[in-house]
Amino acid sequence: MAEQKVELFARRLDRGVQQAVHSNSAAGTEKRYHSLGADYSAPDDLRRLAGQIRQHAIEHMDTYLEQAEQSLKRQGAQVHFAVTAADACRAVSDILQKAGAKKVVKSKSMISEEIHLNDHLGSVGIESVETDLGEYIIQIDGDHPSHIVKPIIHKNRRDIAKSFEREGLGDYNDDPETITRRARVFMRDKYLQADAGITGANFVSAESGRLVLVTNEGNSRFCLAAPKIHIALVGIEKVIPSDAELAVLLNLLGRSATGQQLTVYTEFINGPARTDRPSGPREMHVIFVDNERSQILASDCREILRCIRCGACLNVCPIYRQASGHAYRSVYPGPVGAVLSPLLAGKKFKELADLPKASSLCGACNEVCPVDIPIPDLLLKLRHRGHEEHAPSPGTPPMGAFAKLASSPMLWRFAMKSNKVMNLVPLEKLPLPYLQPWLKTRTLPEWRGGEFRSWMKDRRKK
Amino acid sequence: MNTAREQILANIRSALTVLPERTARPTFPKSVSEPQWLASEADTIALFQKRATATGTKCFTDMESCAAWLREQGVRCVYIPAPLTRLASLCSEFCEVTAEYTRARVNEIDAAFTPSAGAVAESGTIILSDESTPDRLAALAPWHHIALVSRAEIHRTIADAIAAMPDDPNLIWVTGPSKTADVEGILIQGVHGPGAQACLIV
Secondary structure (H helix, E strand, C coil), X not given: CCCCHHHHHHHHCCHHHHHHHHHHHHHHHHHHHHHHHXXXXXXXXXXXXXXXXXXXXXXXXXXXXXHHHHHHHHCCCEEEEECCHHHHHHHHHHHHHHCCCCEEEECCCHHHHHCXXXXXXXXXXXXXXXXCHHHHHHHHHCCCXXXXXXXXXXXXXXXXXXXXXXXXXXXXCCCHHHXXXXXXXXXXXXXXXXXXXXXXXXXXXXXXXXXXXXXXXXHHHHHCCCCCEEXXXXXXXXXXXXXXXHHHHHHHHHHHHHCCCCCCEEEEECCCCCCCCCCCCCEEEEEEECCCHHHHHHCCCHHHHHCCCCCHHHHHCHHHHHHCHHHHCCCCCHHHHHHHHHHHCHHHHHHHXXXXXXXXXXXXXXXXXXXXXXXXXXXXXXXXXXHHCCCCCCCCCCCXXXXXXXXXXXXXXXXXXXXXXXXXXXXXXXXXXXXXXXXXXXXXXXXXXXXXXXXXXXXXXX | CCHHHHHHHHHHHHHHCCCCCCCCCCCCCHHHHXXXXXXXXXXXXXXXXXXXXXXXXXXXXXXXXXHHHHHHCCCCEEECCCCCHHHHHHHCCCCEEECCCCHHHCCCCCEEEEECCCEECCCCXXXXXXXXXXXXXXXXXXXXXXXXXCHHHEECCHHHHHHCCCCCCEEEEECCCCEECXXXXXXXXXXXXXXXXXXXXX
């Protein structure tokens, strides 16, 4: 029987990895639940308000983007725009090459994963080091993040210890504290030697031009301390009207992502450092990246652009917990990825059109979403689009014959009655590949088709 | 003119023309995101201490106990900006004190005092800025960082602190020590930034 790719991946997944992903995700859901529950009597009201704020922002993206641009320029930042992923990569390398920069430190940014920035920088001879501990391990392993917030959720300490040993960061030692200390020492030199720091942004306030960055490790602070150039890659959907909205969004982001009231470091950056300061970048570049976002805005799935990348929908999703992030074959995994990834694929939509089907539509993702994105509705819309575009649909039994039957009253009546013959047939012996897995664990009830119709008919007579 | 800019804005505008009506900007009271327990906390300074301690930030209200802690931690070299002479003399009893933060000594200076730009009681957050801490590395690279928080500058809520953000290109909110749970979800403190975060309330 043909299977969905996500299901197939889950089935072949190493049990240890599956357990790690499952327990770590479940712990995330638990923490989120307790921190929101302890602090708010009606967290859903706050989620809905945040959803409205983000929906308003994306529906006024033109206004806020221009306003953010003006605010940033006023503060001395340089603003660039990039239509495609390749344009964004080129914009970064152009800035670096113009400044003669050879070494770059990077803090975690999903959009840089999306545009494959590190590969591009490597190809033009610029060293780019990921400084988030998880992302660094991903980088040295040539791997891909499998969770938006916890990129190495699929790795255990032994895997990491082996990678560190291979990279010359000391003898094999799988103590998490030792691993972290070694990364600290290694990164210190990288920070101090780097010519430029690259970051993303969690939000951009149009009114003040402030870029908001949140990290727990403090790596993005370091990226903006020693280096002389700051480049921020920002998706065009990150704009919000003003600083006032941040109180609502920040309160939800930390709690939804990691169960923290606030992430350890929340940075508000709106320009280069003043020239009389001993540290901080002298140049700040903000690159607003479209990469299919304006097309998503035009589609009937625009609500997905509200997303603030907290990862709560991944943690709670029964499919993600079983299948892990790599099953989604794209940068964004889980429920948000099942919507966002096929849309970001643009013309290659069909290649990822199976992702919206990797869902039981249980609705848990919508219930935990800090900006109340109706993910199940969007999944259904994308399933429909996949059908319209004749995307391959493995795992779906052919329903053509049933459709014919169900749309003809006469045929239906006949089938209802005549199917009684099925009660005499040993079903488990039939060559029906779609039914066999089901029949292995269940017995079909006796066929009583047509009885409702005759009951109705008799009832009318009386 | 920047063509990418024009193209993106044109695409956004044409995407939005299909909407019969655009979602209005929601209005909400500043108190909307306040935790339900906030009202029962009358004393803002006590609240800050409680919340900061809960996130792993040590709070001191006198220089002596703060210096005693650094001594106990085995600090070898502490950066104390020039005006804080009494603190400097307290620390010089057990370690080297420097009033200058230089790039060459980043790995030797293992503790640093820097003035803060205020604090947030609701979340136990310390606010740093370029104005208060001119060398960003001084508040970031040493294992121990002690922020000097003035009582008068402690904002009650996150929303209050956001409304009062000063004009500074680099405002940093610090809520606890640097941490990661990347390796098997195990919490480790002191990844890149301070492993021990403290504040001295003055």
